[in-house]
Amino acid sequence: MAFLNKMKDYLDKGVEVSKDAFSKAGEAVQDFGDKSVLRIEIKQLEGKLNREYESLGEHVYGFFETNAAESLSADDSEISGILAEIKRLRAEMEKREDSLAGTRSDSDSEAFSESSTATTAMQKGKK
Secondary structure, three states: OHHHHHHHHHHHHHHHHHHHHHHHHHHHHHHHHHHHHHHHHHHHHHHHHHHHHHHHHHHHHHHHHHOOOOOOOOOOHHHHHHHHHHHHHHHHHHHHHHHHHHHHHHHHHHHHHHHHHHHHHHHHHHO
């Protein structure tokens, strides 16, 4: 009877550790997915930012080509719109990069701590 109770306890611990491991694996996959989405969004914003830089360059070049004697300023309606969009895109990229940096450090340290705890629990169950 004692043997059966001991086996039952051992199996219960194994099941609990397995559930915990699967839960942590699911969290790791979710975290990986979240990071991937952030990286994709950053790349998309970089592409939009590059297009805005190109647009700004084309506008400035066109202005100097046709109006060489006049001066160009940031108050120009088209230029001010492009500059505002560049500023907005850079702020969006910075937010996402900060989010990505925050998820990296937090989740990596937690995952290491939790996985070593699960390993220790499993090893104690074998003794």
